[in-house]
Amino acid sequence: GAVVSQHPSWVICKSGTSVKIECRSLDFQATTMFWYRQFPKQSLMLMATSNEGSKATYEQGVEKDKFLINHASLTLSTLTVTSAHPEDSSFYICSARGSAGYEQYFGPGTRLTVT
Amino acid sequence: AQSVTQLDSQVPVFEEAPVELRCNYSSSVSVYLFWYVQYPNQGLQLLLKYLSGSTLVKGINGFEAEFNKSQTSFHLRKPSVHISDTAEYFCAVITSSGGYNKLIFGAGTRLAVHP
Numbered sequence: 001g002a003v004v005s006q007h008p009s010w011v012i013c014k015s016g017t018s019v020k021i022e023c024r025s026l027d028f029q030a031t032t033m034f035w036y037r038q039f040p041k042q043s044l045m046l047m048a049t050s051n052e053g054s055k056a057t058y059e060q061g062v063e064k065d066k067f068l069i070n071h072a073s074l075t076l077s078t079l080t081v082t083s084a085h086p087e088d089s090s091f092y093i094c095s096a097r098g099s100a101g102y103e104q105y106f107g108p109g110t111r112l113t114v115t
Numbered sequence: 116a117q118s119v120t121q122l123d124s125q126v127p128v129f130e131e132a133p134v135e136l137r138c139n140y141s142s143s144v145s146v147y148l149f150w151y152v153q154y155p156n157q158g159l160q161l162l163l164k165y166l167s168g169s170t171l172v173k174g175i176n177g178f179e180a181e182f183n184k185s186q187t188s189f190h191l192r193k194p195s196v197h198i199s200d201t202a203e204y205f206c207a208v209i210t211s212s213g214g215y216n217k218l219i220f221g222a223g224t225r226l227a228v229h230p
Contacts, residue, residue, distance in 0.1 A: 049215050
């Protein structure tokens with residue numbers, strides 16, 4: 001149980017275009033979803049927290065107009081990187097948490113490369 | 116806000132030797148601690164967690180950790196490592212900010228098991 005999927009697993013896009021990453025909880029209802037960013041050989045940095053049906057809460061320094069997060073249902077959250085640039089290239093990981101407890105379940109990650 | 120410090124960025128060890136990966140947390144009344152493992156180009160897998168109760172926590176793959184309140188530590192140990200344990204290990208703590216509980220990660224420790 002407690003499986004989280006991400007799609008796509010990797011994506012290459014051209015500079016200036018937008019790309020959407022999906023995060024789904026497959027066998028539980030995720031009242032809260034989190035988006036992390038990880039640069040090579042570095043730790044995970046929390047970008048934003050989203051609760052189903054409400055606006056996401058962004059961490060300091062994260063551009064909310066660039067990284068659009070939508071959590072429209074209890075099983076799906078999306079991260080859209082708008083007007084992507086090469087510096088947005090990174091590994092993006094989502095996680096999901098149910099209504100009870102503290103444990104987060106992580107997706108397999110999405111490798112974004114902007115050329 | 117809570118934080119964790121992983122003192123060792125890399126730990127080389129020979130196969131079948133014991134290993135300890137160190138993690139210290141900032142002191143607080145309530146603390147919830149986790150250890151995750153990340154294999155290359157993959158998401159995070161939960162090894163073990165401490166929420167309350169026994170200070171010695173046993174996890175998957177033969178790992179265990181001990182919660183030490185007086186030393187504010189939560190070190191990860193394994194008595195005999197395998198080549199397959201080569202991975203990045205992250206210590207994490209739950210912190211509350213702005214009404215949300217968030218998982219904050221340490222910088223990570225790269226465990227390299229040599230034959």
